[in-house]
Amino acid sequence: MQKIDKSILSEVIHKRPDISYKGNYGRILIIAGSTHFGGAALMSARAAVNTGAGLVTVATVSEKFTAINVDIPEAMTIDYRQENDLRDAISKNNVIVIGPGLGSSETTFHLIKTIIKNIDEQIIIMDASALTVVSEKNINLKTIKNLILTPHQGEWQRLSGLKIPDQTTKNNLEKINSLAPNSLLIVKKHLSEIYYQEKIYQLISGNPGMATGGMGDTLTGIIAGFVGQFGYSLKSVSAALYLHSHIADKIYQKDYVVLPTKLASKIPETMQEFACSQN
Numbered sequence: 017m018q019k020i021d022k023s024i025l026s027e028v029i030h031k032r033p034d035i036s037y038k039g040n041y042g043r044i045l046i047i048a049g050s051t052h053f054g055g056a057a058l059m060s061a062r063a064a065v066n067t068g069a070g071l072v073t074v075a076t077v078s079e080k081f082t083a084i085n086v087d088i089p090e091a092m093t094i095d096y097r098q099e100n101d102l103r104d105a106i107s108k109n110n111v112i113v114i115g116p117g118l119g120s121s122e123t124t125f126h127l128i129k130t131i132i133k134n135i136d137e138q139i140i141i142m143d144a145s146a147l148t149v150v151s152e153k154n155i156n157l158k159t160i161k162n163l164i165l166t167p168h169q170g171e172w173q174r175l176s177g178l179k180i181p182d183q184t185t186k187n188n189l190e191k192i193n194s195l196a197p198n199s200l201l202i203v204k205k206h207l208s209e210i211y212y213q214e215k216i217y218q219l220i221s222g223n224p225g226m227a228t229g230g231m232g233d234t235l236t237g238i239i240a241g242f243v244g245q246f247g248y249s250l251k252s253v254s255a256a257l258y259l260h261s262h263i264a265d266k267i268y269q270k271d272y273v274v275l276p277t278k279l280a281s282k283i284p285e286t287m288q289e290f291a292c293s294q295n
């Protein structure tokens with residue numbers, strides 16, 4: 017099992033070329049949030065914007081538009097219950113996050129089916145409620161070409177059928193190869209693991225200050241920003257996961273709890289530090 021260390025950040029994060037514009041840095045659609053979980057959509061979107069994603073659209077319930085526009089004016093909004101707007105957004109974006117704060121409802125089931133039916137080469141990041149509904153409804157993930165799954169151990173238990181003590185690297189690899197071969201799986205926990213084809217990488221950073229609501233929602237936005245700018249690969253996703261816990265470890269030196277909003281606010285300066293260290 018290979019360990020992910022700091023060197024991954026300068027390997028993946030590039031200095032931006034002078035001749036470039038927002039269209040070069042990823043178009044991200046975040047399908048997230050519901051009446052009771054508005055914060056999840058906000059935290060995912062804030063992280064994607066701060067990671068440098070060129071254009072970010074949040075598909076959510078319309079009563080959350082004002083909160084999003086005030087807190088993240090960089091992001092656009094659509095209502096995921098408007099079928100035509102959603103299909104249009106799916107075709108225009110190259111990275112799609114689905115799940116944070118959606119709740120496990122028939123609406124979430126419908127949203128997943130709409131995505132599976134309408135995507136082509138888009139990178140799909142499935143998290144939280146989307147994973148719960150995939151497990152409940154036994155949805156086939158094999159047709160998604162570029163898939164990233166980000167369950168915590170409880171969500172992975174539902175998806176894989178493996179109880180937490182049985183989530184060994186061997187069992188996890190076998191399960192992901194039968195559920196969605198070629199997808200990239202992150203099992204989130206203390207010292208998270210990434211599975212991709214036959215490879216297994218492990219994070220050696222992170223801390224219990226991260227055990228707070230919204231920390232995983234923030235990770236989805238960071239991963240989206242990374243794959244949108246640096247491509248779909250094990251390296252890009254490893255770098256995103258490392259950046260998340262690297263910033264968290266710095267905050268934890270002084271703060272008892274690592275607030276997801278504070279973590280997100282430190283993304284641009286931390287990325288610039290590693291982009292500049294290339295020369």
Ligand SMILES: NC(=O)C1=CN([C@@H]2O[C@H](COP(=O)(O)OP(=O)(O)OC[C@H]3O[C@@H](n4cnc5c(N)ncnc54)[C@H](O)[C@@H]3O)[C@@H](O)[C@H]2O)[C@@H](O)CC1
Nearest residue numbers: 053054055056116117118119144145168169170205229230
């Ligand atoms: N501010 C917000 O809007 C927030 C919304 N959230 C949303 O709330 C919904 C439910 O997500 P939850 O994850 O809370 O609930 P879930 O019910 O999906 O998962 C929690 C269950 O998994 C178990 N578990 C085992 N190992 C775990 C691990 N390593 N980490 C976490 N749980 C573990 C827990 O004991 C519990 O039974 C999701 O849509 C999520 O995105 C949360 O992200 C919290 C913040």
Ligand SMILES: Nc1ncnc2c1ncn2[C@@H]1O[C@H](COP(=O)(O)OP(=O)(O)O)[C@@H](O)[C@H]1O
Nearest residue numbers: 204205206222223224226227229230231232233
């Ligand atoms: N004790 C811990 N040590 C290291 N990382 C942790 C710890 N607790 C939580 N995390 C990290 O925080 C994130 C929590 O994700 P998740 O449970 O999906 O949060 P939420 O759904 O509330 O946003 C994961 O990246 C996980 O690895």
Ligand SMILES: [Mg+2]
Nearest residue numbers: 144168232233
């Ligand atoms: Mg989560």
